[in-house]
Structures are given as C-alpha cells and as structure tokens.
Amino acid sequence: MEMKFDGEFEVDLPREKVFVILSDPEKFAPLIPTFHSLEMKDERTAMLRVKVGIGKIRGTASTELTLTEAEAPYRAVYIGKGKVMQGVYESISSFELEESGQGTLVKWQAETNLVGKILSLAGGGMRGYAEKEISKLISSLQNGLSSNPQTVTAKPKADGWLARILRKSDSGETETAETPVSESKIAEGLAGFNDEQLDRRKEAQGKIDNVLSTARAEKRLPRKEDNRLIRGQGLFVDDFHPAGMLHMVLVRSPYAHAKILNIDVSAAEALPGVVCTLTGAEVKAQTNPFTQLGPEPSALIQDYCLAIDKALYQGDPVVAVVAESVQIATDAAQLVDVEYETLPVVVDCKESMQADVMLHEQVGSNYTWQGEFEFGEVDKAFEDAKHVVKIDHLKFHRYGSTALEPNAVVATWNQMGELDYFSNTIMAVPIAMIGPALSVSSDKIRLRTHDIGGAFGNKIGNYPHMTLAALASKKAGGAPVKWLETRSEHMQAGGHGSERNFFDTEVALDADGVITAIRSTHVDDCGAYPRYEPLACVIWAQVMPATYKLRNMKIDMRQVVTNKGPCAPNRGYSRLPHLWFMERCIDICGHELGIPADEIRLRNYIQEFPYTTPNGCVYDSGDLPMMLKKAKALVGWDEWKKKQEEARKEGRYIGIGIGTTLDSGTNNFGQSQIINPFLPFTGQSQASTAKLDLDGTVSIAVGSFPQGQGHETTSAQVAAEVLGIDTDFINVKTGFDTARNSHTGTGGTYASQFAVTGLSAVHGAAVKLRDEMKKLAAFSLEANEDDLEFGVGEMGPEVRVKGSPDKNINFWALSNLANYNTASVPEELRDLHLNVRHVYVAPFQTVDKEKKYGNLTLTYAMQLHIAVIELNRETAQTKILDYGIIDDCGTVINHMIVEGQSHGGAGHGIAASLLETMPHDKDGNVICGSFTDYAPITINNMPDLKYENMESPSPFSYNGAKGMGEGGGAPLLSISAAMQDALYGDGIIIQNSHHSPMFLYEVLKNYEGNPVSLESR
Amino acid sequence: MSDSTETLSIEITVNGKVYQRDVEPRLLLVEFIRENVGLTGTHVGCDTSYCGACTIILNGEAIKSCTYLAVQADGGEVITVEGLEKEGQLHPLQQAFSECHGLQCGYCTPGMLMSSLALLAENPDPSVKDIRKRLAGNVCRCTGYQNIIKSVQSAAKQLQEG
Ligand code: FES
C-alpha cells in the first residue's frame, strides 16, 4: 500500500538556517513528535527510537533515518525504514525550501510504502492514522523551525488544510506519558479516553453534528429506487434474516488440480453450534450433474455443486459446513481435514489444446467446443488482395467486473419440498439449471431477488452455490441457509470474465486499405467447468464484422478448459473480446499501410443501415462517420495530434486511440443451437404484469433482475405515459419474484435488452390495462370510449370525459367495480379484471444451424470512444490525458440513466485496461486474492470523461430504443489503440488488452520478434 | 479461532441510541452494527479495508468498520447512514446523490455518504482534487465516479447555502 501526502508551510527563520536544521539528522530527528532517543550510525544515518501506539497501548520502535539528498539551501530528502506491527514500511520525505520575505516557505512531500500483515489488519485505517501522524510531524517541524520555538504549536497564518490540521493538533493532541497496559485492558476495549482525546473527539463530533444538522428541503428524487438506497433501507441478500436461519461456509481446494483422497469432517461436526456438513459423496448421491449446454463429447462433463473426487481449480468447493453462525461455521471449516494428491496443472490454452493434462478425462480432450464460422469467399479474397497483414498472436485478458456485493443466497427447502430462494442471481435460467440438478419441478421453486449490489452479468455464475445451499437447507431439516461469498472467494472462484486468444490472424486489404477478408483462430479459456459456456463460442458472432463492411470471414472458434476458476459472463460478454480483436486488426493494418486511424476507419465503416452482416445479423441503425466526427471534436483531435508531435520531440509518448463498439442487445437464443443443435431454445421474450390494485394503485411487475439500471424508474415512465398520469402514481415492484408470474423462461437482466424487451412488455401490459379501464369507465360514465381521457383530478388519478371534467371516475372507483362491486357490472364486461399480463416476443426467426446464419440480436447500440494517453516508458505508467465518449443507443428513455451506464461501463473498461487482471501462476494459484491485489479502479485514478449522446432510433423496437449498458467497455479498445499509437514508431505491437505498469513493463523491456508482417502485391 | 465463548460487555451509541451488548472480542464493528444493532445500511464489500462500503463515523471520524473490533469502539459514538435523516427528511448529501445520479445499485452508497460527510465536516468547500483524495478509499463499481464527484460538489453547495 502506497500513501502520498504533500503540503507546505511558512516559518520565520531564513532559508539557510532552516536548511542547516533540516539537513542534519541529529537536529532534524528530535523535531519528530514521537522522538524518544537517537544514535548516529554514520554522518547521514540516524538510528532512532520513536514512541508508537494507539490509545494507551504504547511502546517504542526503531527506525533508520538516512539523509539521501542535501542540496544547500534548497532541498533535503530522507529515507526512513522500519518495522511496525508485523509489517515493514519505507518512507521518503522531501523538503524544498523557498525564500519568502524574511522567512522560508517549506514545501514537503511524504511517500510511504507499507507491506505486510499490518495492511490486512489496518489497511484502510492506516491512511487516516498516517495522515494524523504527519500532521503532527508538520506542526512540530513548523514549531521547531521558528525563531521562537514554543511548547505549544504556533497559530497557523492562513486558513486552509494546514490551518485546520494545525488547529486540530492545537486542540491538544500532545503525547501522553507511556503507560504500560496489560492484555486484559485491550480486551476490555479502549474505553478510557484521556482529556485531550475527549476534546479532539468532541471537536470532530461537533463538526459532524454541524453538517448533520443542516436544514433540509423536501424535493422529489429522480429515481424511484433511490429513496430506499440512500437511506440505507435497501434489502440486499445479507440484509435478509428469516427466523432460524443457518449459515454455510465452504472448504475450498488450495490446489488447482488434485485428487481428493480422504475427507474427515468429524472434528468440525463435533464443534458446538455446527448443524451438519456436506461432502462430494453426498452431493453425488443426491443430485444430478448440471445440464451441459455443449454437445457431445463435452456434454459428458460432470459438473456438481461440490468437487466429487477431483478438485479442478484453486478454490473448488470441497466441503460445506452449516452452523448457527457464520463465525462457528468458519471455525468448523478450519477443522475439516482433506487429504489431497496433487496432479499436474494446465493454465495455458495452448497447452490445454495439447491435452497432456486432461481435466475431464471422459471427454477425451480439453475442448468444450470447436467449429468454423465461414462466410463469403475468403480464399478468393486473399488471392485478390493487394495487401495481406499477418498477426501471430493477440490476447484478451482475464478480469472480472467484481460487483461490490459478492454472490449470495438464502435457500429454504422445506419439508413439503418447496424450495425458496432469496438470492442475487440475475436470470430465470438458474431455475432451469437447479431444478433438474435437484429433481425439483420449477413449479416448486420460488426465486426472488430484491436489491442487488451490481452484477454486470457475472452473477449468472451463482447457480452452483444456490444448489448447494438448497441441499444444506434440506439436510438441516428445512431451515433457511445463507451463503455469502467473501471477497477473496470471489476473487479466487466467483466467476471470472473469460479470456480469449487470437492466433494466426490474416487480414486481406485492397489497394485503398479497405479490409476485404479476415481469417483467424480464436481460443477461449473458460476455466475448469463450462458454466453458461460454451455459449461464448457463438455470442461474439452477433458482432462478427464489428462496425466494418468486410464480407469474407473465416474464424476457427474453439474453447478449452484449464485449471482456473470457472468463468461467468462479464459485461460485454464474448462480444467485447471480439470487438477488441477487430479494432486491433484495423489499427495494425492502418499502421502497416500508413493510413491514419480515423481515415482507415472511415474507409471501412459500414455506412448504410439497416445492414445485414455476412452471417445474417441485421444492424438496425446508426451513423458511424458522424460519431467519429463528434468524438474528434469532443476531445479536440487536431490539437492533440499537434501536441503529440511536439511531445515526441521531447521524448514523451502520447498516444491517441479510437475504439468503436457495438452493444448488441436482445439476443436471439436460437444462436445457442449453433453451438448445440439439440438445445430447445430460440427467440427471446419478456413479460410484465399491470394491475389496478384494490385501492386503485397502478402496480407494475417486470421479469428483469435489476442491479442499479433503474428499471423501476423507466418502467414507471412508460406506464405513466400510457395512462396519462405522473410516475408517482405508478408502483413498480422491486426485484424479481417468480410468484408474481411476470416472467418467461428467458426473464432476466443480461444482454443489453431491458429498454427493448422489458419496456415493450411494460408498454404492452399498460396498454391492455388502459383499454380495460376505458371500457369500464365508459360503462360507468355512460360515455363513448373515444371521448375519454386520463388525468389527475381532485380525487387522484381518474378517467374523465374530455371537455366535461365533472364526468369522471377515479382509479379507486374503477378498481372497485372490478374487485368488490362485481354484481353492478354488466355480464359482457365481467371479463375485465384490471389485472393483465403481457408477453413481448421479439420478432426473431430461428437460425440456420448448419450455416450458422441468422439474426442473432435485435438492436445494435453503438459507442465511439477516443482515448488520449501518455505512457511513461521508464515506469510503464499510463496516464489518461483526455477521454471522449459518444453514445448512440437509439431513442433515449432516460438520459440520466443512459449517461450513468456509459460512465460505469467506461469505468470498467479503463479499469480492465490499466489496472485489473486476474492472473494465475503456473501452478494455478490465483495471484489476486483480494481487492488490495486486484486494485479495482477508484475515484482517484478514474479520469474525467467527456460525454455526448446521439440518437439513431431503432426501427425494430416500438419506442426506437436500443438496449445498452455493455458497450461502455470500449476503453479496452481505445486505450490499446492509443498505446499502439504511442509505441508503433518504436516497432512495438500491442498484443494484449491489459496495460498495467507491471505487465507493460515486461512487454517494453523484453519486447522481441515481430508479431506482424505485411505482404503487398 | 476462539477456544472459549468468552464475551465482554460493551456500550456503543449508534445514531444517538445507546446499545449495551455482550459480544465476543473478535466481533467486528460492522457485524455489531448489522447484526447486534440490526442496522443493515452499512455494507461489506471486501473485508480488507479497500472498498469503504462499511464506512461509518466513529467519534467524529470516518472509519472502515470491517477492520475495527466492536470492543475497540466501546464507549464510542457511531453514526451510520441511517443516522443521516432527520425527522424523515433527507440530508442534503442524500438528496444530492440522488439528484446527480451518484448511485446505481446503491451498495457503495452508504459508505460514500459517510465518507463524504466526514469530508464536508472538515472541508466545506472541497475542490475536485480534495474529493478524489478523500473518497479514494471508497469503491463504486457502477457509476464510474463522475456523478459521485458532482454529488459531493452539489451537496457542499447546498450545505453552504442552507
Ligand atoms: S468492507 Fe470494509 S473496506 Fe471493504
């Protein structure tokens, strides 16, 4: 963990004098407020003893303080090294001195690096602690460097940050005498505050109270969801506590590939509070393996919710422990004894293809799928080509969007055989996986979600845990069982986004640099088990030619298993890797032929819409040249080009890159039959219900599983428009519930579709409800249906006769007719229940499985991003200098939400490109076991985004909208392109989608060979 | 792991109400708040002090309650997200997060709000840099942070005007 602080202060001593003190360790050290004693090791190095401690627990620690730079009278730099609470730290402090009147302005900078266990103990708390220590140090220095040192810190001259921290220490944060404290005192809690601490606490609390007590005005909130979420009243899985609930904790394999020789759970079961354990043997006896989506022979893979006799990845669950509390279950899990025999490991897809190590022997190879996608006349196009560019290997790396709320479930399988789930899965499909595994009819499974703390596709991978929790509940006599993934479990095995390798790519171009054909071999690595896989082997084909007009393509698509955590779909699933590949091709070709990145795109972009791709997908609408134009204007392309040239003269590496993505939304499940012709899935549908409840409330339920996308808000917008009333009068149910009957088998939140499928369903249901209401109102008001309108009157929402507002019936009275007052309704109107269901069925055809041809998705939102980066070749660090986004998702239902989705997607893309990766070592150990290692992007390293929107309505949705949310991953494309732009002049080809300094440093240092060649005829 | 079921009696004030409970020494403050007190607005996202979903105010300062023992907070005063409202009315920070769309799934939001509260208590008029610095310990996976910066700026403005 690295911490950096800086600041400045003024003192009245002249600069020379200040320098003399600051550049002499013997004089400088005693100014440290925690200074205890000192011994000079040599002229520049002091061995210090300093007082350390928190509260009343105190002691001394040793530190080595070395003066490393002294430039009289301008600058002094110290390096401090020491040990603290099971960790080591190193810190560099520098002081720059500037004359300021008679006195001196001291500009200081402190950089501390902490390593070791102290981080996991205090990690986040460290920063605050360090900040305080530094503020003390600075005020002490300021005092020590003044001509009239006092025992109390001098009053700060100016207001601002320094003044405040000085005031803070002013309030009495001085050292207390060392008091030895016994262990039992710690256990008692550090309740005893001394006076100074109490004062400080009072001051801090006073400030908080001040901010808390501010006047409030009641205003309307823009999103329906927000009211509960900003009050801390959301209901996430861990907030759900049914009576008698038990907790499940998993024992996981520490090895990536190992035979399970023996399991001993006796000690765990003997621990008081433990209810039961589950092992693979019981799971095998009581459940069926999960349905495999792949065809034979990969259909022979046996995937259960616990490892049976072999663990196939580090973190593979081997034993489940169920106890009264999570603490007891955790304790008991440590008492489980598992004997393993390790086996050779395969983590690389190339090695996996060779099958020297096999994960699922019965399959006879490590392939889950392989097949060829060939369209047009590829060979002929290569014969006719003017230029052929060959690229030997490209790689899209493994990462995950790591939703802040990990996977979780509460399962209750009662004695009547009814199975209730409260979980954060995001699709109805798990029912189709869990039901057959547990031999339970879907009619007996209730699946509910409420608030979900982000998912980004990833939580589809939760179903094995849901299955296991059900078994645990059954074994525990039907008690609810909660399972909550820890962050480290998630990092290890919670569903990584899959990685893809692109081998032996060849691109054919004509004389103008227009791509005419591409042939290539793509290999997906899906981890140890294909879960939801091998669907990735076809989903990319939704965007096969990307945004380009080439008609000839041949992709040899394969997927293998390796000894790594099973993958789960991740934002931009399967399409993003392919789009990244296509953008790498276009940029590399541009560079090879000397055509600028914007120009080669303009020559290759599809210009006319709707456009049918070589494999039968229909791109609905868009204007790519316009997007490019707007994006260039947004970042100031021409100015950056100039700055780039000037910077290059100074030896600085600026790169400018374009990334164009397609966010294909509303998938046609027929594409699954391209993978396995026997799968019974085609098309896509979503349901919604609308009813006028007993008291006249309009109540809408949908079949999606929202996780922050604002479905309650947009559903209410659509229904309110149909019913001519305000969204405040529309109640949209939170989360998903099979009991609401508002779903179909494909219900869920995935594949960028809600704006089309979900809202079309809501619209259809609202229209049905409106029509029924009109009929009843016409009867009641003795009016003509055509003369009626909706609105809000004195008695709330009502239906009234246009032009005669007195003739009205409000929603409550209408509902009354259908619910309580049915005898007063004439026979022919008694079919009107004001309780309707509508299913939107997307207008798809089945696909041609043999030819792999058909329309695989309904809408295509487009994004065009431009990244301007600067790469430091010494440190391999990348800084984003400018970032522009143009988003076109057709007609926008809610601009605020669309922009928010674009920001979020861009955040994930930038993070994956520059920070986040999930590497494994050669033994299959996960190298990113916690957030501290994975370093998800924070507000501090997220650049400012420039955003603009365009609207090309889709001709295929009733509202012109296109699904969106996944295309924001375009920074993976634009940053790789910018990196390429920065480095191409040095002959370096960007082959990987990940550019963190650690990774890039190796690339830059050991770059060899030429992965690209150009043949021109 | 614990070999005994020894418990200690502690007293912590949460949002102005005193809770006296017997707890195991290993109980984390976040567990105390969520399970013993029953306020589930404070979330856990990483367990290791990185994400800040568990941020609360203890004795006037923002801390990460996932790496703080309940017994350490004995005698202390805690404010959680549930303590932001006053008589059913939202705090300007809550209002601003909603108005500026500073939240999507809302899982990080309670922690963001508490860190922002501590920031504004110290610095009523923070620059973008100040906001970035002070909220660097709070991860949001949904928003890409742009609107969180806007939310804090807007709240600061409202607080200064109000
Ligand atoms: S849960 Fe406390 S910092 Fe993440």
Ligand code: FES
């Ligand atoms: S809103 Fe979802 S993590 Fe921040």
